[in-house]
Amino acid sequence: MAEPLFERLCLVGIGLIGSSIARVARKRGDIARRIVVTTRRPETLQRARELGLADEVEPDIGRAVEGCDCVVLCVPVGVYAQVMAQIAPHLAKGCILTDVGSTKGSVVRDLSPLLPEGVHLVPAHPMAGTEHSGPDAGFAELFQGRYAIITPLPGSDPAAVEKVKEMWRRCGSMIETLDPVTHDKVVAMVSHLPHLIAFTICGTADDLAEETKEAVLNFAASGFRDFTRIAGSDVDMWRDIFLNNREALLEMLARFSEDAHALGRAVRYGQADFIEDRIRRGRKIRRELIERKQA
Amino acid sequence: MAEPLFERLCLVGIGLIGSSIARVARKRGDIARRIVVTTRRPETLQRARELGLADEVEPDIGRAVEGCDCVVLCVPVGVYAQVMAQIAPHLAKGCILTDVGSTKGSVVRDLSPLLPEGVHLVPAHPMAGTEHSGPDAGFAELFQGRYAIITPLPGSDPAAVEKVKEMWRRCGSMIETLDPVTHDKVVAMVSHLPHLIAFTICGTADDLAEETKEAVLNFAASGFRDFTRIAGSDVDMWRDIFLNNREALLEMLARFSEDAHALGRAVRYGQADFIEDRIRRGRKIRRELIERKQA
Structure with missing residues (x-):
C-alpha cells in the first residue's frame, strides 16, 4: 500500500x-x-x-x-x-x-x-x-x-x-x-438548471392536478418520472447552490428558456423540420453521453 | 385459459x-x-x-x-x-x-x-x-x-x-x-412537456460546450443525465406528437415557463423561503410517485 x-x-x-x-x-x-x-x-x-x-x-x-x-x-x-x-x-x-x-x-x-x-x-x-x-x-x-x-x-x-x-x-x-468562472457556468448548465427545472415541473404538474381533479401523477411513467428523481434532493443544499451560483444559473435559465420557446414557436407554426432537427440533436447528445460512459 | x-x-x-x-x-x-x-x-x-x-x-x-x-x-x-x-x-x-x-x-x-x-x-x-x-x-x-x-x-x-x-x-x-381533452392536457404535462424540455436542454448544453470549448457533457453525471434518457426517443413519433397536441403542449409550456421564471426571480432576489418551498414541493411529489409505484 x-x-x-x-x-x-x-x-x-x-x-x-x-x-x-x-x-x-x-x-x-x-x-x-x-x-x-x-x-x-x-x-x-x-x-x-x-x-x-x-x-x-x-x-x-x-x-x-x-x-x-x-x-x-x-x-x-x-x-x-x-x-x-x-x-x-x-x-x-x-x-x-x-x-x-x-x-x-x-x-x-x-x-x-x-x-x-x-x-x-x-x-x-x-x-x-x-x-x-x-x-x-x-x-x-x-x-x-x-x-x-x-x-x-x-x-x-x-x-x-x-x-x-x-x-x-x-x-x-x-x-x-x-477556472472557477467556467466551472460555475458548466455546472449551472449540467446540474443546477436541470434541478431548477425538475423542482419547477413538479409544482406545475401538481397545480394541473388540482385544477383538473385528475391524478396527473398516476400517468407519470413515460417522461415525468426521470425528472422527479433529482427533484427528491436535499433542500438546504439546493437552496444554497441556487443562491450561490445566481449569475450563472440565471444565465443558463435564460438560454434554455429562449431555446424552449423557439421550439414552442415551431410547434405553434407547424415547422416539422425545425422540430425534427431539435429531436435529432437530443439523440446525438444522448449517444455522446453513452460513448463517454456518463449516461 | x-x-x-x-x-x-x-x-x-x-x-x-x-x-x-x-x-x-x-x-x-x-x-x-x-x-x-x-x-x-x-x-x-x-x-x-x-x-x-x-x-x-x-x-x-x-x-x-x-x-x-x-x-x-x-x-x-x-x-x-x-x-x-x-x-x-x-x-x-x-x-x-x-x-x-x-x-x-x-x-x-x-x-x-x-x-x-x-x-x-x-x-x-x-x-x-x-x-x-x-x-x-x-x-x-x-x-x-x-x-x-x-x-x-x-x-x-x-x-x-x-x-x-x-x-x-x-x-x-x-x-x-x-375524455380526450383532459387526456391531452394530462399527457402534455407528464410526458410531452418533459420531452420538449429534454430535447431543448441537450441543445442548450451543446451550444455552451461549443462556446466555452469545454466538454460540458463530461460533467453530466449529477442531473443532466436523467434528462438525456428521454431525449434519445424516436424522431418521427415525437415530431407527430408535438404537432398533434399543439394547443395542450403550448399551454403546459407556458405554465411551466411562468413557474420556472418565478423561481428564477426568487434566485435573483435571494428569496430563500420561496426557493425552499419549491424544492420541498418537488420532494413531496417525488415521494407521492414512489408511493404510487410510478417512480
Missing part, C-alpha cells in the same frame, strides 16, 4: 459526500492515516460514530481541524463563511483547505478573505451524487468513474493542488481542472 | 408498442386467436416475421384488416388520417378500431370522419414506453403495472369499450378513463 497522502484529514460535515469520502478513505487506507469528523448536529455525529466513519469524532469544530494537514469542507455552500470564521484561527501552517461544494465562485469569495498565511486553499467539486442525503447515504464507490473538478486559484501551491488531485484519483475520480 | 377476446386482431405498425402487444398476446394466448401484422416498410415486416410476432404478416394494409374484429393502430399519430383512408373500406361491420397514440384529440379528428357505419372507435393510450424503438425493442412486460388510458367517445358502444379495457387488463395495465 502507498503511504497515506495525509497524516490527519478532517471532514467538516458528514452527509452523502463527506461520508462517502470517509468510507473510501477507511477502505483504502492510503488517503489519510487518521480521519477526524466534525459536524454541527449531535445526532449526526453520533451516527458517524456508530457507522465507524472516523478515528475521531469531534464536536468542537476548532479542535477538530487543529493539527490537520488537510481539511475538507463537506457542508452546504451557504455556511462556508461562517464555518471559515470558526476554523481559520485553528488551521495549521501548511494545511490544505479544500471542499466539495457545487459552486466555486462563492467558495473563493467566502474562504479567501480569512485564509491564514501558509494555508493552501484548493477548491474542488466531485461531480457525483444521488438524491439521498445524510451519513447513511454515502458509499465508497460514489466517485468511481465520475469527474472531480479542481479549481485552483492563480497563486495556489502546485504541490497542494497535486495532493488534492491525488486524493480524488484515489477516490476513483477522473480529474479535470477549470 | 379464458376464451380469446378477439378472433382476429390486426396490429397496424409493429414498433415498440405494437411488438410489445404482439409479444404479450402470443405469450398469453387469450387476447386473440390470430394475430395479423401489417406495416409499411418491407424490412420491418420481414423482421416481424423473423421474430415470430404474428400468425400472418401481410404487406397489403387493406387485406390485413379484412375480417378482423379488432384493429389496433400502432403508427405515429401523424399518419392516422392517411392510414384511415386506406383501411376504412376494408373494416368489417362490428370491428373495434382502437389505437395506442399519445394524442387523443387528433385521433378523434383524423379517424371519425371516415369511420364506417357499425365500426366501433375506442381510442386508447398505454402510458408506457422506453427510449428505444422498432420491433426488436418491444417486450411482453412493457405494460405491466402501467396505466392504459381509454378515451371513449360520447356514442361509443359500451361492449366495445369494455373489450378494449379488457385487452389492456390482459396486457397487465391498470385502466383509467378520461
Whole structure:
C-alpha cells in the first residue's frame, strides 16, 4: 500500500459526500492515516460514530481541524463563511483547505478573505451524487468513474493542488481542472438548471392536478418520472447552490428558456423540420453521453 | 385459459408498442386467436416475421384488416388520417378500431370522419414506453403495472369499450378513463412537456460546450443525465406528437415557463423561503410517485 497522502484529514460535515469520502478513505487506507469528523448536529455525529466513519469524532469544530494537514469542507455552500470564521484561527501552517461544494465562485469569495498565511486553499467539486442525503447515504464507490473538478486559484501551491488531485484519483475520480468562472457556468448548465427545472415541473404538474381533479401523477411513467428523481434532493443544499451560483444559473435559465420557446414557436407554426432537427440533436447528445460512459 | 377476446386482431405498425402487444398476446394466448401484422416498410415486416410476432404478416394494409374484429393502430399519430383512408373500406361491420397514440384529440379528428357505419372507435393510450424503438425493442412486460388510458367517445358502444379495457387488463395495465381533452392536457404535462424540455436542454448544453470549448457533457453525471434518457426517443413519433397536441403542449409550456421564471426571480432576489418551498414541493411529489409505484 502507498503511504497515506495525509497524516490527519478532517471532514467538516458528514452527509452523502463527506461520508462517502470517509468510507473510501477507511477502505483504502492510503488517503489519510487518521480521519477526524466534525459536524454541527449531535445526532449526526453520533451516527458517524456508530457507522465507524472516523478515528475521531469531534464536536468542537476548532479542535477538530487543529493539527490537520488537510481539511475538507463537506457542508452546504451557504455556511462556508461562517464555518471559515470558526476554523481559520485553528488551521495549521501548511494545511490544505479544500471542499466539495457545487459552486466555486462563492467558495473563493467566502474562504479567501480569512485564509491564514501558509494555508493552501484548493477548491474542488466531485461531480457525483444521488438524491439521498445524510451519513447513511454515502458509499465508497460514489466517485468511481465520475469527474472531480479542481479549481485552483492563480497563486495556489502546485504541490497542494497535486495532493488534492491525488486524493480524488484515489477516490476513483477522473480529474479535470477549470477556472472557477467556467466551472460555475458548466455546472449551472449540467446540474443546477436541470434541478431548477425538475423542482419547477413538479409544482406545475401538481397545480394541473388540482385544477383538473385528475391524478396527473398516476400517468407519470413515460417522461415525468426521470425528472422527479433529482427533484427528491436535499433542500438546504439546493437552496444554497441556487443562491450561490445566481449569475450563472440565471444565465443558463435564460438560454434554455429562449431555446424552449423557439421550439414552442415551431410547434405553434407547424415547422416539422425545425422540430425534427431539435429531436435529432437530443439523440446525438444522448449517444455522446453513452460513448463517454456518463449516461 | 379464458376464451380469446378477439378472433382476429390486426396490429397496424409493429414498433415498440405494437411488438410489445404482439409479444404479450402470443405469450398469453387469450387476447386473440390470430394475430395479423401489417406495416409499411418491407424490412420491418420481414423482421416481424423473423421474430415470430404474428400468425400472418401481410404487406397489403387493406387485406390485413379484412375480417378482423379488432384493429389496433400502432403508427405515429401523424399518419392516422392517411392510414384511415386506406383501411376504412376494408373494416368489417362490428370491428373495434382502437389505437395506442399519445394524442387523443387528433385521433378523434383524423379517424371519425371516415369511420364506417357499425365500426366501433375506442381510442386508447398505454402510458408506457422506453427510449428505444422498432420491433426488436418491444417486450411482453412493457405494460405491466402501467396505466392504459381509454378515451371513449360520447356514442361509443359500451361492449366495445369494455373489450378494449379488457385487452389492456390482459396486457397487465391498470385502466383509467378520461375524455380526450383532459387526456391531452394530462399527457402534455407528464410526458410531452418533459420531452420538449429534454430535447431543448441537450441543445442548450451543446451550444455552451461549443462556446466555452469545454466538454460540458463530461460533467453530466449529477442531473443532466436523467434528462438525456428521454431525449434519445424516436424522431418521427415525437415530431407527430408535438404537432398533434399543439394547443395542450403550448399551454403546459407556458405554465411551466411562468413557474420556472418565478423561481428564477426568487434566485435573483435571494428569496430563500420561496426557493425552499419549491424544492420541498418537488420532494413531496417525488415521494407521492414512489408511493404510487410510478417512480
